[in-house]
Amino acid sequence: MKPHHRLLDLLPPIVQAPMAGAQNHRLAASVCEAGGLGSLPAAMLSLADLHSELQALQQATAHPYNVNFFCHAQPAPDAAREQAWQRALAPYFRELGLDPETIPKGPGRMPFSAETADVLAPFRPAVVSFHFGLPSPELVARVKSWGSLILSSATTVTEALWLQANGADAIIAQGLEAGGHRGMFLTDELSTQLGTFALLPQIVQAVQLPVMAAGGIGGASGIAAAKALGAAGVQIGTAYLCSREATTSAVHRSALQSPAAQHTALTTLFSGRPARGIVNRLMRELGPLNAAAPAFPLATAAIAPLRAAAEAAGSSDFTPLWSGQNASGCRDLPAADITREFLQAWHSD
């Protein structure tokens, strides 16, 4: 018996992946009520919004839930790079009749901080998950002090061992198939990233902690396969993107349920870090890994006005169409139905 398993055994084996920008507490609560572990993505929330979302989630469910944070280091803005990026985007601003001066100057996504911890503390969520490693040892200790279990994503065996040594209670093995941001934090070399079939069993073998599988799991057969490879649970995102409770935009839902979803790529255009989404016009024309994109999360700002204008006209040309490599599980169903189906698949053998 691995040491931490008894804690994790209290938690559901189905984790709804936190998806910033495509959901709020409603999706998380529906998953929790159906017996899964719902997740609230906090990376794009202000402290005030985080507080109100946590309140709403707590009112909507008495079951355990997960709150997810990014824990990157904020980069120093680089004026030259910003200008190069705005030059690359200038033709699109002209085409859509937009003024580049309308680009918001906000910080984009904020990393987990002492202030975030202050907001979180009274809620004592059963689980707190991090992306891009872990926050400082002091913050990790603080989160543990109120009883939360800590999860974080590993994209290599080396990252899994680091997370185990630095306070994680369980590890999410994030295979290369996964949609959204790669959780990679000890390297930025994309060739180190492993498919779930290779990553999961090697992490299971390397660590003592329980390992959740993520990446390419579209439904019952994927859940059974992850279990066969030694997963203690699965984290599933893409299959929830078209659920009733998700706030996924119309153009995004449409792309997920079209043949376009067969072709995703890792792209830095929308945030500055590699993230997997369905290939769209911006990715085709600039190249998905264009070196001009500012460092994470500074690339976020310049795309926002383009995206808003294009989406208003029904176009996904500038939308980050986050998706894993297996969108075949996307269905327009209540999240509770999807969750119960996944739980049944987990428990069926």
Next chain:
Amino acid sequence: MKPHHRLLDLLPPIVQAPMAGAQNHRLAASVCEAGGLGSLPAAMLSLADLHSELQALQQATAHPYNVNFFCHAQPAPDAAREQAWQRALAPYFRELGLDPETIPKGPGRMPFSAETADVLAPFRPAVVSFHFGLPSPELVARVKSWGSLILSSATTVTEALWLQANGADAIIAQGLEAGGHRGMFLTDELSTQLGTFALLPQIVQAVQLPVMAAGGIGGASGIAAAKALGAAGVQIGTAYLCSREATTSAVHRSALQSPAAQHTALTTLFSGRPARGIVNRLMRELGPLNAAAPAFPLATAAIAPLRAAAEAAGSSDFTPLWSGQNASGCRDLPAADITREFLQAWHSD
């Protein structure tokens, strides 16, 4: 019941992946004798060597076997590109004290042809597998005429549907984790390539043919996972590379059983087509996808003298260290033992 299953049901669910340059009939025969489907890689054999290897294989086993061919179109040599490539490699030739004039002018790997079929016909192998699509309809018809089942690799759902429409009897879903050459043939865009977790169930869903899984399968748990995802069998390569019967070089065996195996990448440096191998000095210094590398298979020739000289000095600097992303199954055991373990895993649930 899918239409072709009754044919495939006569065949073993464990296919030893053909690995040109790392094995001959001895590995194939040992796998066959243990109850798996052994494969003879023919891509780098002359017609005379193919004939003698087939004779030796037939003498060594009465069980069904597979013979594997490449079916690429030979490119026109491009003198300018060849010169650019030789310039890129010149410092290495100098370092090793080699004369670039010693680069052999041979054709590298030959595609399957009418002449190959003439050699193959009297042996009527139970299975003939192809990489890079299928040969001409006339050659496909000829291979079928003597009763061979035809397998080929698909790296996307589109390729699987194409293979089904063009005469394949079963499809190998080659996930991105797989070692050696990507079988991709309808696209050269690497972002289309899917991890096994995403590729396998989507191909299973899309085609009527039986589907074998390849890529990232290192042992019993991977075999169970592939089965859960709907595979009718598995093709495993990397786990055989350190078997007693493999002709894998000493430097290659050593890399596979070292931490270096954690980091593979797709590279065009050794042949001109993307293939997965452990990152070594040449890949690090030139970049694994250097645009100067000549078209497949013409890039093969220039590396050969460097490789020979370096290996003689115990260095893997210029060796294509083919490996999938999961080398954890590599063991110095008789191939028969490995095969029996895999068969037991397949049949254990």
